[in-house]
Amino acid sequence: MIPRLTVCAALAILALTASGCSILPDAPSTPTPSTSTTAYTPRPTDTSGTVPLTGAGLSWQAERIDTWTAALEDPRPQVTYTTGTTQSARTQFAQGAVDFIGTDRTFTTSEVESTTFAGCSADGELVEIPVAISAISVVYNLPGVAELRLDASTVAGIFTGRITQWDDPAIEAQNPDVTLPDEKITPVHATGPSGVTSNFTDYLSAAAEPVWTYGSVDRWPQLGGRGTTDVAGTVEGTVGAIGYVETTDVGELRAAVLRVGDEYIAASSRAAAGAVSIAEQSDEETSPTRVRVEIDRTPEEGAYPLAMVKYLIGCRSYRDPAVTAEVQALFTSAVSVNGQAGVTATGLMPVTGSLRIRAEVALALMGTDE
Secondary structure: OEOHHHHHHHHHHHHHHOOOOOOOOOOOOOOOOOOOOOOOOOOOOOOOOOOOEEEEEOHHHHHHHHHHHHOEOOOOOOEEEEEOOHHHHHHHHHHOOOOEEEEOOOOOHHHHHHOOOOOEOOOOOEEEEEEEEEEEEEEEOOOOOOOOEEOHHHHHHHHOOOOOEOOOHHHHOOOOOOOOOOOEOEEEEEOOOOHHHHHHHHHHHHHOOOOOOOOOOOOOOOOOOEEEOOHHHHHHOOOOEEEEEEHHHOOOOEEOEEEEOOEEEOOOHHHHHOOEEEOOOOHHHOOOOEOOEEEOOOOOOOOOOOEEEEEEEEEOOEOOHHHHHHHHHHHHHHHOHHHHHOOHHHOOEOOOHHHHHHHHHHHHOOOOOO
């Protein structure tokens, strides 16, 4: 069990030891839609003496909420979490319709400054903590091709429509022992804003210049290809197709190995973790409760560049102090040693070392003005 007061006291000590941590500017992201400024009404406690919490967002976090809640000391809050897209969750959170969200991208500084978060206190500060590290796979449907090697420029060439056939010389050169078919390539991408798209295009932007000139965006550019809400299913049902999905969604599909330096690395959360580190912020953007990471899209050999991080996001202080305490306890449970121990069983990598300590320090500051 995770005692609430003891945790806060321990984190205050951690804050002193972590004072040397500096924190760089956010990656660009799609602005959050305009939000409601409806007054927030404090909610009554339930029969357990706690206030119920509401959350929304990605399904992976939904599967962990019960475990993280169960680790709290009694009385535990009742948590209702609704799964959906990152964009929908971000909108609900800004409107005060939910207390927290599970997502795979943080808010940018400009989004925070331009958005009124209805459930947060007047300063509108957020708490953003990483809770797991995942990877994105480039999946393909080519019967008879068991392994496919691709570098970033070739991936960008395929998704921009510059490379249109599977037996293109750029692909053949990297796969000399593979018989590639004279088959048209069908690039498949997600429709609508997507954290997976954001991370995929961030990789192309960093590793595939000048082929990819569309920046790091969460909505797919107007490049043709086939848009869908089910990339894995569309690739599986289309011979010659290629797409990008979170590694946990690959299923029976085959995934390409990506070139990193002089070697090719298979997608895995463990290899992706090698590309993740604590991001730095400029002095103007420093927020001790927003723990964002920096992903090296051109890492040293051994690390996989298509990494992705899952977050929990809430208010640093809520209009209702009781909600602040409950969210703080839940998030602290998520990043605790025991809370992170269960992450590996889901196929993802836990946050460890200085990154986990940094998250604990951020949570210790919830409800304070420090």
